[in-house]
Amino acid sequence: IFIDPGNFGENELYVYNRFRQEVFYQKNYNNDWKGTDPSGAPLPAGTYFYSFQPLTGKVLNGTISIVR
Numbered sequence: 001i002f003i004d005p006g007n008f009g010e011n012e013l014y015v016y017n018r019f020r021q022e023v024f025y026q027k028n029y030n031n032d033w034k035g036t037d038p039s040g041a042p043l044p045a046g047t048y049f050y051s052f053q054p055l056t057g058k059v060l061n062g063t064i065s066i067v068r
Contacts, residue, residue, distance in 0.1 A: 010055035015048050015064075023048065035066045042068070 013029035016022055023037055029052070035043050045068040052060040 012053045014051045014053070016050075017043075017048060018046065020049070044068075 011029055013026050014022060015024035037043055043066055045066050047063050047065050049063055
């Protein structure tokens with residue numbers, strides 16, 4: 001989702017589906033999410049919403065599309 005999330009220091013990434021249900025969470029995200037749920041199963045194609053929360057700094061929100 002980000003080129004270098006390490007620039008943000010400690011952080012958290014939340015990903016939600018269109019029903020605003022959390023489908024992925026990672027503390028200290030390191031740009032390694034592969035479009036999967038917590039068990040590693042691929043998420044269906046669609047648009048998802050993310051919230052990237054650095055320990056300090058501005059929260060970044062947006063969308064990401066998974067195309068299969």
